[in-house]
Amino acid sequence: MQNYTQAGNTLTITATADTASGAPVQVGKLFGFAQGAASAGQPLDVITTGVFTASKVQADAFAVGDAVYYSAANGMTATADGNTEIGYATEAAAAGTASVSVRIR
Structure with missing residues (x-):
């Protein structure tokens, strides 16, 4: 081709x-x-492409498959408003934890 x-x-x-x-x-x-x-x-x-572990907003929680958004000011977040959807969580990440595993697309 x-x-x-x-x-x-x-x-x-x-x-x-x-x-x-x-x-x-x-x-x-x-x-x-x-x-x-x-x-x-x-x-x-x-x-x-791939799966990366990245800093997240500590108050946010993710279940496997939840959308992950990127905030230049705050890192990975569950908040869609004003942020860019970049992939989905590949592992659960509880509130109070510092990072989330995310498959970017």
């Missing part, structure tokens, strides 16, 4: 800010996790 470019599991973009390895990255509707660190303006590999 002549129009196939790549699988798209990892994309190289220009970092919009200094980014640590493993940090969530959102550019428009594109969401993923940084594969390595990069300074603003430098190339940054972003993994766009």
